[in-house]
Amino acid sequence: MVDTKTLVEKGSKTQEKKTPGAVGLLERGAFDQLFQVLQAQGYTIVGPTVREGVILYDELESPDELPIGWTDEQEAGTYRMQKREDEALFGYTVGPHSWKRFLFPPKHRLFRATRGKDGFDIEEDKYDGPNYAFLGVRACELQAMAIQDNVFLGGDHVDPHYRSRRESALIIAVNCGKAGQTCFCSSMGSGPKAGTGFDLALTELISKDGHAFLLEVGSKKGNKIFKKLPIEKAGKKEQKAADAVVAEAEAQMGRQLDTEGLKDLLYRNYQNPHWEEVAEKCLSCANCTMVCPTCFCSTVEEMTDLSGDHAERWRRWDSCFTMDFTYIHGGSVRQSTRARYRQWMTHKLATWFDQFGTSGCVGCGRCITWCPVGIDLTEEARALRASDQGELQTGMQAEA
Numbered sequence: 545m546v547d548t549k550t551l552v553e554k555g556s557k558t559q560e561k562k563t564p565g566a567v568g569l570l571e572r573g574a575f576d577q578l579f580q581v582l583q584a585q586g587y588t589i590v591g592p593t594v595r596e597g598v599i600l601y602d603e604l605e606s607p608d609e610l611p612i613g614w615t616d617e618q619e620a621g622t623y624r625m626q627k628r629e630d631e632a633l634f635g636y637t638v639g640p641h642s643w644k645r646f647l648f649p650p651k652h653r654l655f656r657a658t659r660g661k662d663g664f665d666i667e668e669d670k671y672d673g674p675n676y677a678f679l680g681v682r683a684c685e686l687q688a689m690a691i692q693d694n695v696f697l698g699g700d701h702v703d704p705h706y707r708s709r710r711e712s713a714l715i716i717a718v719n720c721g722k723a724g725q726t727c728f729c730s731s732m733g734s735g736p737k738a739g740t741g742f743d744l745a746l747t748e749l750i751s752k753d754g755h756a757f758l759l760e761v762g763s764k765k766g767n768k769i770f771k772k773l774p775i776e777k778a779g780k781k782e783q784k785a786a787d788a789v790v791a792e793a794e795a796q797m798g799r800q801l802d803t804e805g806l807k808d809l810l811y812r813n814y815q816n817p818h819w820e821e822v823a824e825k826c827l828s829c830a831n832c833t834m835v836c837p838t839c840f841c842s843t844v845e846e847m848t849d850l851s852g853d854h855a856e857r858w859r860r861w862d863s864c865f866t867m868d869f870t871y872i873h874g875g876s877v878r879q880s881t882r883a884r885y886r887q888w889m890t891h892k893l894a895t896w897f898d899q900f901g902t903s904g905c906v907g908c909g910r911c912i913t914w915c916p917v918g919i920d921l922t923e924e925a926r927a928l929r930a931s932d933q934g935e936l937q938t939g940m941q942a943e944a
């Protein structure tokens with residue numbers, strides 16, 4: 545379990561202070577025992593699995609449900625699964641799901657109201673679901689969780705629903721051995737190696753010598769699991785192999801984002817005509833916000849039955865791309881797609897710093913992959929920078 549109080553108060557605003565821990569080797573043949581130990585300790589395991597043509601996160605009963613031998617190929621607006629040449633369990637990057645769907649579900653009842661003699665009796669919903677063990681959390685996703693911790697647990701108004709789920713969760717990170725073409729976590733300082741915020745971290749090692757996992761303990765809770773596993777000693781050779789796995793992912797990183805002065809650049813370019821060009825392509829479909837592991841906007845809906853004696857209030861994900869999102873009397877504040885895309889990107893990469901002290905983007909690349917028209921925020925940032933520096937205007941003059 546990660547102590548959310550520590551997460552918010554210690555170190556940087558959103559990162560848990562790292563507990564240095566033991567390191568050891570778990571052979572692939574003994575990997576099933578990780579499932580058995582987690583299940584014996586009462587955890588419901590959630591991890592990657594193949595479903596509906598993608599690798600997504602769902603509850604798992606056995607390691608056989610992991611995406612064994614599968615990988616993913618991603619580009620702007622494109623996702624394809626492919627077979628690998630080996631039997632890697634974690635040989636993919638990230639799919640359309642993020643862990644926020646388990647910590648901050650897409651739809652969730654807040655309370656029920658029943659008419660009584662003296663008005664309505666309110667029954668608030670409390671979390672009584674399972675203690676999750678999240679298996680396969682990537683470094684960028686750890687950072688995304690830390691960002692959402694700050695949103696939901698920082699400040700005066702703590703979200704009790706998020707807190708219950710978050711505090712009971714066990715986090716098992718997996719260091720990336722493969723980066724996607726839409727990944728840019730190294731630009732955002734969030735990956736590809738898990739730094740903090742995990743209970744256990746694995747690095748998958750596959751070579752002609754065999755298939756094993758280097759395990760690193762990140763917390764006391766993780767240590768309890770570690771001690772129950774048939775761990776073998778890991779030496780310099782294994783550590784070197786694990787470093788090489790992460791180095792390979794770093795080398796494959798498909799995208800980059802120049803963050804130098806980016807916040808001020810976005811503030812300076814609020815009226816840049818480039819926003820209009822993006823708006824001509826953008827469908828305002830909200831996919832980018834749904835797949836983003838840090839987006840947290842929601843709305844509430846009330847429902848009553850026909851008798852009028854029972855009512856329920858539900859919270860569901862919302863998006864700054866919908867017209868209703870900014871609806872106040874008289875209409876929506878952000879009427880145009882231009883205004884809505886500008887709001888989203890400026891929030892992610894600029895105003896988030898003023899609001900929460902960090903970037904709102906961890907470089908996972910999901911918004912690029914899952915945008916149906918392939919809009920790429922790294923490209924949009926580059927175009928704005930070029931325009932800001934007068935390069936576009938110069939180019940246009942030269943052409944004319």
Ligand code: SF4
Binds near residue numbers: 835837909
């Ligand atoms: S803005 Fe895009 S790349 Fe950044 S965290 Fe969200 S989905 Fe990932």
Ligand code: SF4
Binds near residue numbers: 826865
């Ligand atoms: S940027 Fe892409 S994913 Fe986001 S709202 Fe526009 S079309 Fe949809």
